[in-house]
Amino acid sequence: EAQVTQNPRYLITVTGKKLTVTCSQNMNHEYMSWYRQDPGLGLRQIYYSMNVEVTDKGDVPEGYKVSRKEKRNFPLILESPSPNQTSLYFCASSSAYNEQFFGPGTRLTVL
Protein backbone atom coordinates (compact mmCIF):
# COMPACT_ATOMS: atom_id res chain seq x y z
CA GLU A 1 0.00 0.00 0.00
CA ALA A 2 1.31 3.42 -1.03
CA GLN A 3 1.76 5.50 2.08
CA VAL A 4 3.68 8.02 4.13
CA THR A 5 4.47 6.93 7.67
CA GLN A 6 5.51 9.05 10.61
CA ASN A 7 6.81 8.10 14.04
CA PRO A 8 6.04 8.72 16.75
CA ARG A 9 2.38 9.66 16.37
CA TYR A 10 2.29 11.33 19.79
CA LEU A 11 5.14 12.75 21.82
CA ILE A 12 5.36 14.70 25.05
CA THR A 13 8.79 16.04 25.90
CA VAL A 14 10.49 18.76 27.89
CA THR A 15 12.23 21.93 26.78
CA GLY A 16 15.73 21.36 25.44
CA LYS A 17 15.61 17.60 24.98
CA LYS A 18 16.60 16.76 21.41
CA LEU A 19 14.09 14.73 19.43
CA THR A 20 13.65 13.31 15.95
CA VAL A 21 10.40 12.63 14.11
CA THR A 22 10.86 10.12 11.34
CA CYS A 23 9.10 10.17 7.98
CA SER A 24 9.21 7.48 5.34
CA GLN A 25 7.46 7.02 1.99
CA ASN A 26 7.27 3.95 -0.26
CA MET A 27 6.25 5.66 -3.51
CA ASN A 28 9.74 6.58 -4.77
CA HIS A 29 8.79 10.27 -4.65
CA GLU A 30 11.46 12.88 -5.21
CA TYR A 31 9.74 15.66 -3.28
CA MET A 32 9.21 15.54 0.49
CA SER A 33 8.29 18.23 2.95
CA TRP A 34 7.42 18.94 6.57
CA TYR A 35 4.55 21.10 7.77
CA ARG A 36 3.22 22.23 11.09
CA GLN A 37 -0.43 22.95 11.70
CA ASP A 38 -1.65 25.28 14.41
CA PRO A 39 -5.22 26.40 15.13
CA GLY A 40 -6.28 29.30 12.91
CA LEU A 41 -3.00 29.32 10.96
CA GLY A 42 -3.41 26.41 8.60
CA LEU A 43 -0.50 24.34 7.34
CA ARG A 44 2.88 26.06 7.23
CA GLN A 45 5.89 24.58 5.52
CA ILE A 46 8.99 24.02 7.66
CA TYR A 47 11.46 22.44 5.25
CA TYR A 48 11.30 20.65 1.93
CA SER A 49 13.53 18.45 -0.18
CA MET A 50 13.52 18.15 -3.95
CA ASN A 51 15.70 15.03 -3.91
CA VAL A 52 18.44 13.21 -2.02
CA GLU A 53 20.92 15.59 -0.38
CA VAL A 54 18.85 18.61 -1.52
CA THR A 55 16.94 20.44 1.22
CA ASP A 56 15.65 23.98 1.55
CA LYS A 57 13.89 26.18 4.08
CA GLY A 58 10.18 26.68 4.01
CA ASP A 59 8.24 29.45 5.71
CA VAL A 60 8.98 28.58 9.35
CA PRO A 61 12.37 26.78 9.53
CA GLU A 62 13.68 28.30 12.77
CA GLY A 63 14.40 25.67 15.42
CA TYR A 64 14.25 22.73 13.02
CA LYS A 65 16.72 20.68 10.99
CA VAL A 66 16.21 18.04 8.34
CA SER A 67 18.29 15.61 6.33
CA ARG A 68 17.69 13.62 3.16
CA LYS A 69 20.32 10.88 2.94
CA GLU A 70 17.96 8.40 1.30
CA LYS A 71 15.09 9.00 -1.08
CA ARG A 72 12.48 7.37 1.11
CA ASN A 73 13.34 9.02 4.46
CA PHE A 74 13.10 12.64 5.58
CA PRO A 75 13.51 13.01 9.36
CA LEU A 76 12.67 16.23 11.22
CA ILE A 77 15.06 17.11 14.02
CA LEU A 78 14.42 19.48 16.90
CA GLU A 79 17.81 20.07 18.53
CA SER A 80 16.45 22.05 21.49
CA PRO A 81 12.64 21.99 21.51
CA SER A 82 10.74 24.90 23.03
CA PRO A 83 7.07 25.21 24.05
CA ASN A 84 6.28 27.26 20.92
CA GLN A 85 7.05 24.16 18.88
CA THR A 86 4.07 22.39 20.38
CA SER A 87 2.05 21.59 17.30
CA LEU A 88 0.71 18.98 14.91
CA TYR A 89 3.33 17.99 12.36
CA PHE A 90 2.77 16.46 8.93
CA CYS A 91 5.20 14.95 6.50
CA ALA A 92 4.23 14.82 2.82
CA SER A 93 5.65 13.46 -0.41
CA SER A 94 4.92 13.84 -4.11
CA SER A 95 6.44 13.38 -7.53
CA ALA A 96 7.14 16.69 -9.29
CA TYR A 97 3.98 18.86 -9.21
CA ASN A 98 1.55 16.03 -8.68
CA GLU A 99 -0.69 15.15 -5.79
CA GLN A 100 0.89 15.37 -2.34
CA PHE A 101 0.40 12.45 0.00
CA PHE A 102 0.38 13.34 3.67
CA GLY A 103 1.37 11.23 6.62
CA PRO A 104 -0.96 10.64 9.60
CA GLY A 105 0.58 13.40 11.68
CA THR A 106 2.65 13.66 14.86
CA ARG A 107 1.22 15.54 17.79
CA LEU A 108 4.09 17.08 19.74
CA THR A 109 3.81 18.72 23.14
CA VAL A 110 6.84 20.50 24.60
CA LEU A 111 6.55 21.28 28.29
Place this chain on the structure above:
Amino acid sequence: KNQVEQSPQSLIILEGKNCTLQCNYTVSPFSNLRWYKQDTGRGPVSLTIMTFSENTKSNGRYTATLDADTKQSSLHITASQLSDSASYICVVSRVDKLIFGTGTRLQVFP
Protein backbone atom coordinates in the same frame (compact mmCIF):
# COMPACT_ATOMS: atom_id res chain seq x y z
CA LYS B 1 1.44 39.09 -1.47
CA ASN B 2 0.67 35.43 -2.17
CA GLN B 3 -2.49 34.54 -0.28
CA VAL B 4 -5.28 32.00 -0.30
CA GLU B 5 -8.48 32.99 1.46
CA GLN B 6 -11.35 30.62 2.15
CA SER B 7 -14.92 31.27 3.13
CA PRO B 8 -16.84 30.60 5.17
CA GLN B 9 -14.58 29.72 8.10
CA SER B 10 -17.14 27.24 9.31
CA LEU B 11 -20.39 25.82 8.03
CA ILE B 12 -23.13 23.64 9.50
CA ILE B 13 -25.56 21.80 7.24
CA LEU B 14 -28.05 18.98 7.50
CA GLU B 15 -27.37 15.58 6.04
CA GLY B 16 -28.53 15.33 2.43
CA LYS B 17 -28.15 19.04 1.69
CA ASN B 18 -25.72 20.55 -0.80
CA CYS B 19 -23.11 23.18 0.04
CA THR B 20 -20.45 25.28 -1.66
CA LEU B 21 -17.13 26.37 -0.25
CA GLN B 22 -15.22 29.32 -1.67
CA CYS B 23 -11.53 29.98 -2.29
CA ASN B 24 -10.01 33.25 -3.55
CA TYR B 25 -6.32 33.54 -4.26
CA THR B 26 -3.71 36.09 -5.22
CA VAL B 27 -0.90 33.63 -5.92
CA SER B 28 1.39 34.24 -8.86
CA PRO B 29 2.70 32.59 -10.94
CA PHE B 30 -0.09 30.02 -10.83
CA SER B 31 0.62 26.34 -11.43
CA ASN B 32 -2.43 24.47 -10.14
CA LEU B 33 -5.15 24.56 -7.49
CA ARG B 34 -5.92 21.72 -5.13
CA TRP B 35 -8.67 20.90 -2.71
CA TYR B 36 -7.94 18.66 0.27
CA LYS B 37 -10.20 17.07 2.85
CA GLN B 38 -8.80 16.79 6.37
CA ASP B 39 -10.50 14.77 9.07
CA THR B 40 -9.79 15.95 12.61
CA GLY B 41 -6.27 14.96 13.72
CA ARG B 42 -5.43 13.26 10.43
CA GLY B 43 -3.43 14.18 7.35
CA PRO B 44 -5.09 15.99 4.43
CA VAL B 45 -6.28 13.84 1.54
CA SER B 46 -6.39 15.16 -2.00
CA LEU B 47 -9.83 15.62 -3.60
CA THR B 48 -9.03 17.42 -6.86
CA ILE B 49 -6.16 19.10 -8.70
CA MET B 50 -6.91 21.64 -11.45
CA THR B 51 -4.53 23.34 -13.82
CA PHE B 52 -5.00 26.74 -15.42
CA SER B 53 -6.94 25.35 -18.38
CA GLU B 54 -9.42 23.28 -16.36
CA ASN B 55 -12.72 24.85 -15.34
CA THR B 56 -14.21 21.97 -13.43
CA LYS B 57 -13.23 18.63 -11.98
CA SER B 58 -15.28 16.08 -10.11
CA ASN B 59 -14.49 13.38 -7.59
CA GLY B 60 -17.69 11.56 -6.71
CA ARG B 61 -19.98 13.97 -4.86
CA TYR B 62 -17.27 16.64 -4.85
CA THR B 63 -17.06 19.08 -7.76
CA ALA B 64 -14.44 21.80 -7.91
CA THR B 65 -14.57 24.79 -10.25
CA LEU B 66 -11.85 27.21 -11.20
CA ASP B 67 -12.07 30.69 -12.72
CA ALA B 68 -8.47 31.64 -13.43
CA ASP B 69 -9.48 35.10 -14.63
CA THR B 70 -11.09 36.10 -11.33
CA LYS B 71 -8.78 33.84 -9.32
CA GLN B 72 -11.64 32.08 -7.63
CA SER B 73 -12.43 28.44 -6.98
CA SER B 74 -15.31 26.66 -5.36
CA LEU B 75 -15.89 23.18 -4.00
CA HIS B 76 -19.46 21.94 -4.26
CA ILE B 77 -20.57 18.98 -2.16
CA THR B 78 -23.72 17.23 -3.30
CA ALA B 79 -26.07 15.27 -1.05
CA SER B 80 -23.87 15.65 2.01
CA GLN B 81 -23.18 12.73 4.32
CA LEU B 82 -22.12 12.63 7.95
CA SER B 83 -18.67 11.49 6.78
CA ASP B 84 -18.25 14.80 4.96
CA SER B 85 -17.71 16.48 8.33
CA ALA B 86 -14.12 17.67 8.04
CA SER B 87 -11.98 20.67 7.17
CA TYR B 88 -11.59 21.48 3.49
CA ILE B 89 -8.37 23.16 2.49
CA CYS B 90 -7.72 25.07 -0.72
CA VAL B 91 -4.08 25.01 -1.84
CA VAL B 92 -2.63 27.00 -4.71
CA SER B 93 0.61 25.81 -6.22
CA ARG B 94 3.23 28.16 -7.54
CA VAL B 95 6.14 26.74 -9.47
CA ASP B 96 8.25 26.75 -6.32
CA LYS B 97 5.85 26.21 -3.43
CA LEU B 98 2.37 25.52 -2.17
CA ILE B 99 0.27 28.26 -0.57
CA PHE B 100 -2.32 26.92 1.88
CA GLY B 101 -5.63 28.42 2.88
CA THR B 102 -6.71 28.11 6.51
CA GLY B 103 -9.63 25.88 5.58
CA THR B 104 -13.40 25.70 5.99
CA ARG B 105 -14.68 23.58 8.85
CA LEU B 106 -17.79 21.70 7.68
CA GLN B 107 -20.12 19.94 10.10
CA VAL B 108 -22.91 17.74 8.79
CA PHE B 109 -25.68 16.91 11.24
CA PRO B 110 -28.34 14.20 10.89
